[in-house]
Amino acid sequence: MRHVTHLTIGPVGFRIGSDWRAPIAQLEDLYRDYPKPGIPDFNVHLFAARPWRKILRPSVMIGGDYTIPDAAPLPLAQGLLAAEMGMNLQMALAQRRYLLLHASAVERDGKAVLMTGISGAGKSTLAALLMARGWRLMGDEFVLIDPATGLAHAFPRLISLKNQAIAVAQAAVPDGRFGPLLAGTPKGDIRHLVPDLRAIRKMAEPAEPALLLFPRFGFDAAERPVPPSEAFVRLTQSSTNYVHLAERGFDALTRLVQSVPARAIDYPDTDGGIALVEALA
């Protein structure tokens, strides 16, 4: 690969290679405060489907140690997104050390609040706004539960803001470092926000899960307790590696739902959501 960079997110190291300079330059800028791994856990590579497609209507194929067939290529202008998707793919397909939960998480006083839900539930936005209010951001996409300790490990990759959430976050974090606007991606407009320095410096510190939230955006404010069996089923659905961890995964998840209270929250707007989370935590 012509262009290569290394970066560490939480406890996971990546090597990223690219046929083009631009995605690597963007990663090196946005991830400039992150440590570099000695030997990475995963490799991602961005390559042209055919040699001439490096130049002619360049389109970026996502490769790596683990890939899915038929991953559609992205235009070169969205190379940064391709790299992020490549890293997410490695985690989703092959993370075997931690139970991977598709959730955002913030921490205060060593206690972690885990927020999980379907895409569009506002996980990333809530996490970004809570970060702006002084919480330590642990991650906007994945939380890693260590089966040996039950602790939550941070995975503070770039916060991925979509469509209306971009303006909301820009208003809440006016001095934040934002990546380029990626318009017209398969998921609409995307802009990345770099987690604050505190989130990056503390990313190796795990925290004890203290609250599990299942948020839903766009409904009248409401809140109800979630029984452990429901939390268990919903968390297995939001984990890509629960099955592959076998009995370690079962231990980690039963411990989590038995020891941590869970609540489903509906919120009409982000201000309402923040108020609900802070009232419960």
Added chain:
Amino acid sequence: MTPGWRLAAVLRDPARTEHFSARQWTELFAVARAEQMAGTLAHRLNGLDLDPTVQRLVDDAIASAGHLRLAALWEAEMARRALAPLGVPVVLLKGTAFAAAGLSPSLGRNIGDLDILVPRERMDEVEAALLAAGWEWVKPDPYDDAYYRRWMHELPPLIHRERDRMIDVHHTILPLTARIRPDARALLADSEPLGNGLCTLSRTDRLVHAVAHLLADGDLAGGMRNLWDFHCLVQDEGTMGLAERARHHGLGAEMARAGRLSHALYGTEVPFEWQGLRLLDHLYLRRLTARDGWGRQGRRLTRLGFYVRSHWLRMPPLMLARHLWTKYRKGYRPVG
């Protein structure tokens, strides 16, 4: 030394990693993952004095392979339960067979689909019993289905609707279009019970099948792993009677080639006559080890040659032309 060769060298002698740089370690795992051999590599490295980062990769790969092994053995057990009322001999093949028989290729081996061998005249009953027990067709395409039933050595692949696992039901070990016709009756007649209601091929037939799979079927994709199976089986159980049995199945030349390649790549102890290399063997070795430091396959000209070659071996030319044309119209391209 290319990254692909370096993986072979480390599998052969793990102590070679003692002075590896971070880059060499990174590339080693990238290539091993691409070859579906990360678990095998991890078992070879485990026990050495490793850097903690490497040890973590090793532990993860061992745990992951352990889970795949468990799932594969369970799938075999569920197939046994489904087929038990028929009283048909069910012979496990490849990865699942190695795991069930406790043979050394299974250590860390990635096991995907379940492959079983049953008598050809009982295929219809087996198919019906599997469909009744929750397996379903993968390919509803009528061309593919007709092609499989007419020319392949197996039923069209079935997938279990709950467990999402594939089963390949074979009645012999090479497609009926192939020039070589192994003796399927002898494979079944000489199979050995595993003590759990399932069987494996005999010692020599396991190697014959590994060789058929590696050299007479397919385009050598995953060849390093298949050749490692061969290497381990020979290390476990020797080569006595092997050449003779291979000749009986019409695979004498392939067996000799596998012996030469395995000796060259992994240092397998083989009879003297398999210890040199023929001219074409170098091409095979290049193809087998064609991975760069990202695990990508290089040397595209060699690869295409092997793709076309594998179809020539399996199908007479006219049939090949018809097959490729049908595939081409459907936008099919070989995956690389």
Added chain:
Amino acid sequence: MTALYRAAAPETLRIVPLDALTLVYHRASGVTHVVDAPVPEMLEALDRDDLTVDQLLTRLSDSYDLLDADPAALAIRLDELVEAGLVERL
């Protein structure tokens, strides 16, 4: 012919009651099952002896207050457990 049923060996099962539901982790398959009553009770009864549907129904009725002591309903539950691999039809 009346089929006999046998449950997976208890050492292959991790049974964790939560609230209304119970988790069953099956070590032999690596699969987690979320089950309702009377599945744990059925597994327990079928672990001690291989039983027919009728024998199992008698056994369950003796130990628990079954609201619907219906052999046809029990046979359906058993088929589900057979398909899941937690029970084997002998």
